[in-house]
Amino acid sequence: MKNILVPIDFSEYSKTASAIAEKIAKVTGAEIHYLHTNESKNEHEKLHEKLNSFAPQSKEIKSKAFITDGVPFDDIINHSEEFESDLIIICSSGMESYHSSYATTNVLKITRLANCPVLIIPPNIKEINLDKILFVNDFTYEIDYKEQVERVFQTLVELTKxxxxxxxxxxxxQNGIPEEKLEKCMIDFAESFDGMEIGSNIKESESVEDGAIGFAKETGADAICMIGHGSGNYFTELRVSVSEKVIEKADVPVILIKVTN
Structure with a gap:
């Protein structure tokens, strides 16, 4: 991991995202980019002073501050693409100063537009561990989609290694697929990653989001990883509403990774 992007609106949620980025950067050696979009057209010098207050205290962690005068979501996406961000970190109740009544919607826009993984932090979380990660997906798909999911999983492995x-x-x-078939599909998927110990689990639930969140609580998972939005893939788009509901309901961090071609 080379750099982490943290959008800053100077809210308490920004402070949380910044603290979590600092912890991840300390482990990975990544550089943190703090980005603020100056919608009110304040003087940049004053904003830089305010933004620099988010800089890590540790000299071991590199960071840079950026101020733009555009549209927040465009600027976040443009920055992540220009600097090839490996990860965007944002709180699910963040971006409050950017049209506060639509805070959650704003976060979802970022997850849809970003080409890099996005780590969404729920408001109850103040620090993060990534010791146990739950990868939630449908493993009974067609072969072409299997290859796409394998790329997403490989991205997760690289991101958290x-x-x-x-x-x-x-x-x-949620349906009548025999457990023997489900177990075989999951074992086949896990065997694609030779040398890794990957656990396979099946949970019955009335909804995917409740099943995922409930299982995360039962097993003490530190984060839930799901396929992100906007891939243009039929199977992925069917799951857009599911991942959005997980973001809204989960009390553990959620990692969204978009399918790449």
């Missing part, structure tokens, strides 16, 4: 996490697969069962 410095934490050496325990990663478990979860299929939330």
């Amino acid at each position: 410095d934490f050496k996490p325990e990663i478990n697969l979860l299929y939330v069962k």
Whole structure:
């Protein structure tokens, strides 16, 4: 991981995202980019002073501050693409100063537009561990989609490798597919990553989001990882509303990773 982007609106949620970025950067050696969009057209010099207050106290962690005068979401996406961000960190109740009544909607816009992984922090979380990660997906797909999901999973592995996490697969069962078939699909998927110990789990639930959140609580997962929005893939788009509901309901961090071609 080379750099982490943290959008800053000077709210308490920004402070939380900044603190979590600092912890991740300390483990991975990544540089933190703090980005503020100056919608009110305040003087940049004063804003830089305010933004620099988010800089890590530790000299071991590199950071840079950026101020733009555009549209927040465009600027966040443009910055992440220009600097090839490896991760965007934002709180699910963040971006409050950017049209506060639509805070959650704003966060979801970022998850849809970003090409890099996005880590969404719920408001109850003040610090993060990435020792146990739950990868939630449908593992009964067609072969073409399997390859796409494998790329997403590989991105998760690369993103979190410095934490050496325990990663478990979860299929939330809502239909009559025999468990033997589900288990075989998950074992086949896990075997694609030779040398890794990957747990496979099946949980019955009336909804995928409740099953995922409930299983995360039962097993003490530190984060839930799901496929992100905007891939243009039919199977992925079917799950857009599910990942949004997980973001809104989960009390653990959620990592969204978009399918890449």
